[in-house]
Amino acid sequence: MEQQTNRDRRLKDSTIIAHAGRDPEAHSGAVNPPVYHASTITFPSISAMNKARQDRFNNVTYGRIGTPTSYALEDAVAELEGGDRSIALPSGLAAIAAAITAFAKSGDHILMVDNVYGPARKFCDQFLTGYGVSVTYFDPHLTAELEPLIQENTRLVYLESPGSQTFEMQDVPAISALAHRRGLTVLMDNTWGTPCFFKSFEKGVDVSIHAATKYIGGHSDLMLGLVVAKEDHYRTVKSNAMLLGLCAGPDDCFLALRGLRTIEARLRMHQAHALEVANWLTGHPLVEQVLYPALPGADGHRLWKRDFLGACGLFSVVLRPCSEAAVAAMVDGLRFFGLGASWGGFESLVLPMHPEDLRSATRWEPLGPVLRFHIGLEDPRDLIHDLECGFDRLRAVQQAVPA
Numbered sequence: 001m002e003q004q005t006n007r008d009r010r011l012k013d014s015t016i017i018a019h020a021g022r023d024p025e026a027h028s029g030a031v032n033p034p035v036y037h038a039s040t041i042t043f044p045s046i047s048a049m050n051k052a053r054q055d056r057f058n059n060v061t062y063g064r065i066g067t068p069t070s071y072a073l074e075d076a077v078a079e080l081e082g083g084d085r086s087i088a089l090p091s092g093l094a095a096i097a098a099a100i101t102a103f104a105k106s107g108d109h110i111l112m113v114d115n116v117y118g119p120a121r122k123f124c125d126q127f128l129t130g131y132g133v134s135v136t137y138f139d140p141h142l143t144a145e146l147e148p149l150i151q152e153n154t155r156l157v158y159l160e161s162p163g164s165q166t167f168e169m170q171d172v173p174a175i176s177a178l179a180h181r182r183g184l185t186v187l188m189d190n191t192w193g194t195p196c197f198f199k200s201f202e203k204g205v206d207v208s209i210h211a212a213t214k215y216i217g218g219h220s221d222l223m224l225g226l227v228v229a230k231e232d233h234y235r236t237v238k239s240n241a242m243l244l245g246l247c248a249g250p251d252d253c254f255l256a257l258r259g260l261r262t263i264e265a266r267l268r269m270h271q272a273h274a275l276e277v278a279n280w281l282t283g284h285p286l287v288e289q290v291l292y293p294a295l296p297g298a299d300g301h302r303l304w305k306r307d308f309l310g311a312c313g314l315f316s317v318v319l320r321p322c323s324e325a326a327v328a329a330m331v332d333g334l335r336f337f338g339l340g341a342s343w344g345g346f347e348s349l350v351l352p353m354h355p356e357d358l359r360s361a362t363r364w365e366p367l368g369p370v371l372r373f374h375i376g377l378e379d380p381r382d383l384i385h386d387l388e389c390g391f392d393r394l395r396a397v398q399q400a401v402p403a
């Protein structure tokens with residue numbers, strides 16, 4: 001019988017999160033890798049410089065290409081998600097742009113899911129098309145029906161499951177299998193799933209994209225993107241990012257790695273609180289629908305349960321039809337829900353959404369106003385009370401001025 005060595009066994013996520021990307025011996029024993037502020041890297045000799053430059057993605061040769069700080073973060077995230085390597089970029093949107101343009105060149109066609117993050121759609125429609133790349137958006141519920149949409153020049157399929165506004169789930173393994181049969185590369189925005197709760201590479205994804213601005217940073221104080229991939233796709237995206245001159249700032253890399261150390265603990269709490277608030281909202285007379293795949297009975301719950309290891313704290317609510325003034329009365333007076341974009345920090349947020357403006361292959365028939373909530377680490381009983389008071393204000397406005 002072969003002896004199991006310490007090296008062969010895949011570590012559990014919590015252990016990876018505590019240990020990956022750390023090398024105290026290399027840094028005078030300090031637990032965390034320090035922040036390397038560096039542009040110029042100097043060498044003791046020409047031969048040492050030439051040797052380092054032969055393998056630039058594994059050595060420190062120039063600040064833009066990588067420092068011990070960025071490599072530490074990249075290694076840790078890649079190990080957690082199950083990829084080989086990752087690339088830190090200045091924002092989530094930069095990660096999306098660097099990944100797509102690595103695979104789609106002039107004359108190519110890409111398939112993009114219709115519930116995609118708004119600025120990613122804008123990047124395709126207002127930038128990519130100008131460089132001769134055509135885009136077809138598709139209904140997120142399609143799987144086998146996608147095949148007829150594949151053209152001779154189609155290069156990639158871009159997914160976002162669930163979408164971060166209306167939370168439609170995609171059958172990622174089925175779509176990936178089809179895409180691979182047709183020689184396409186599968187890119188996915190995995191910001192909602194995080195490297196903890198959706199293991200992209202086990203589900204057929206080739207290139208996983210994160211807005212590390214959200215849960216990896218986790219504290220609403222940095223902008224960062226990450227692209228995670230196996231070695232060959234990593235080289236393609238990394239080379240492209242280097243051509244574009246994209247690199248992440250050292251302080252943001254440091255903060256993101258610090259955030260990563262608590263990501264699982266935070267996510268479990270976000271999930272528990274979000275479920276409690278979402279359950280309460282589900283029974284509320286002013287609520288038409290709760291869009292949260294982790295909620296039993298919700299749209300996409302079966303796929304979420306099959307493919308995901310957990311859920312984050314982001315979901316949307318469709319209200320019963322009511323006036324804009326009534327929604328404003330509710331939202332403006334909330335005490336614990338900040339009104340603003342982004343999510344994934346420790347605090348709760350609310351944001352009115354207009355999904356009808358951000359799709360072309362499908363239609364969003366407005367049943368009522370949509371509010372997106374990020375449920376933070378506050379006690380859910382306080383959050384529910386805050387929302388209850390908000391609904392009272394909504395009701396008061398609605399009754400004063402009949403719609």
Ligand SMILES: *Cc1c(COP(=O)(O)O)cnc(C)c1O
Pocket residue numbers: 091092093094117164189191192210211212213214223224225342
């Ligand atoms: C925020 C977000 C992005 C973009 O990230 P930035 O760091 O803000 O550029 C991409 N995808 C999703 C799903 C997001 O929520």
